[in-house]
Amino acid sequence: MEDTIFDKILRREIPAKIAYEDDHVLAFHDLHPQAPVHVLVIPKKKQPGIQAFSGASSEDIGAYMVAVAKVATHLGLDAAGYRVVFNQGKYGQQTVAYVHAHILGGRQMEWPPG
Numbered sequence: 001m002e003d004t005i006f007d008k009i010l011r012r013e014i015p016a017k018i019a020y021e022d023d024h025v026l027a028f029h030d031l032h033p034q035a036p037v038h039v040l041v042i043p044k045k046k047q048p049g050i051q052a053f054s055g056a057s058s059e060d061i062g063a064y065m066v067a068v069a070k071v072a073t074h075l076g077l078d079a080a081g082y083r084v085v086f087n088q089g090k091y092g093q094q095t096v097a098y099v100h101a102h103i104l105g106g107r108q109m110e111w112p113p114g
Contacts, residue, residue, distance in 0.1 A: 006042050006098040020074045025067040027074075027103075036106030037075055037082070041068050047099040050086045068101045077105040085113070 008014040009028060016028035019039045030038040043064045047053060053061050072082050082105035087094040 002097065004096050004098045006040075006096055006100065007046065010042065010044065020071045022067060022070070024063045025071070027071045030102070034102075035083075035104040035109075037077060037104065039071060039075060039103045041071050041101040041103060042098060043067075048097045049094055049099050050088045052099065068103065072103050072105070075103065075105065077103070080105065081109075083109045083113075 005014060009016045010026055018026065018028050020027040020041075023044070025041050025043055027039050027041045030040055041064075043060070045060055047056060068084060072078065072084075075082075082103055085102040085104065086092075086099070087102075
């Protein structure tokens with residue numbers, strides 16, 4: 001797989017405002033936030049997109065999803081709620097070929113989303 005900006009952030013070659021880190025994920029604030037709270041959560045075990053989870057282990061996927069929930073709790077978003085978004089492929093507006101969850105919060109979300 002090709003090296004991405006997220007690989008470089010994970011290796012600390014590019015600075016990022018880190019929001020949370022554990023053994024499974026790194027979470028950092030988006031450079032172009034779409035909500036008052038907008039954090040990206042990447043797994044430390046690289047996958048090119050959410051579609052790649054079809055071949056990943058249940059343990060890896062589970063650890064990642066639990067970590068996404070922990071990040072939201074760490075950010076204090078539990079009480080009011082938040083949105084988790086995954087973009088996949090060109091039509092899904094995925095801009096980095098590395099699976100990542102967007103956690104958006106701090107305001108009322110709209111529906112439909114896009």
